[in-house]
Amino acid sequence: MIEHAFGGDWTEVKLARLAKYLAAYRTIFTGNERARHFTTWYVDAFAGTGSRSSVEVPTSGLGLPEEIYQDADTKGYRDGSARIALGLQSPFDKYLFIEKLRGRAGELKAVIERDFPSLLPRCDIRNDDANTVLCTWCNERNWKKERAVVFLDPYGMQVEWGTIQALAATKAIDLWYLFPLGVARLLKRDGNIDEAWQNRLDQLFGTAEWRSRFYQTRTTRDLFGDREELERNATVENIQGFIQERLASSFAKVANGLVLRNSKSSPLYSLCFAAANERGATTALKIAQSILDD
Ligand SMILES: C[S@@+](CC[C@H](N)C(=O)[O-])C[C@H]1O[C@@H](n2cnc3c(N)ncnc32)[C@H](O)[C@@H]1O
DSSP states (O other), X not given: OXXXXXXXXXXXXXXXXXXXXXXXXXXXXXXXXXXXXXXXXXXXXXXXXXXXBSXXXXXXXXXXXXXXGBOTTOOSOEEOHHHHHHTOSSOOSEEEEEOSSHHHHHHHHHHHHHHOGGGGGGEEEEOSOXXXXXXXXXXXXXXXXXEEEEEEOOSSSOOOHHHHHHHHHTSOEEEEEEEEGGGGGTSXXXXXXXXXXXXXXXXXXXXXXXXXXXXEEEEEEETTEEEEXXXXXXXXXXXXHHHHHHHHTTSSXXXXXXXXXXXXXXXXXXXXXXXXXXXXXXXXXXXXXXXXXX
């Protein structure tokens, strides 16, 4: 069995929120007369193996922020997002699982064959990059008849803004996005950020405006004349506010995210929610916000 190790108590918080939303979503889409005719998808774009353990530490070499996934709170095997979604009392009509590592994608398939054999025909498991698969998948669907919940649970900065836009453009997707607050570490005090990281931040936020959002030049005057000083504001609130504003530029409604912290209380991620369907967004947001605030 291939083991996949990550998380801590904050992972439990994240997955419990997701589980609640998925159950509520299926209740609406099975109970509501007008919603019943939609084919509902659950999409797990960073799916893993379906389970997690505390044995191995994933490393990316990106310096961001995979190591925080290993937290002292992690104990034994627990259900990951894929198992949670498959184990719902009322399962989704379709499942798309995307996992870049071949071994993990294979393990997930074996888990479904063994533990959820009746759902196997509903499952599409792709061993590929989440951004590539999602953009194609969004274009292939008939959004007049289909609806989806998409869960983006990357370790770090793997989600590209073009993917977020493709999801929003469907006007049919509810998005849960674990946004990495570890970007604060890249936003150096002196503003001297490696060009490759600047490009990654451009891709993550889908704009170059993060520069003026997190850095401002202040002019001070002293005996020797005017002096320009760079001020940095990379607080959790500012980063979270910015990603929420960015999501609101494409989605119908966006919730106030939940900051997830490790056992030392360091902020790791913001659990974000955004609803793309204008008609359903008010209800979706009400449910998601109450789950986030719980
Ligand atoms: C945090 S784990 C996901 C955990 C999973 N949601 C769960 O609850 O069990 C992130 C996963 O995404 C995979 N991954 C990393 N980059 C990826 C990419 N670009 N596309 C698809 N999968 C990726 C990793 O191999 C890893 O298994």
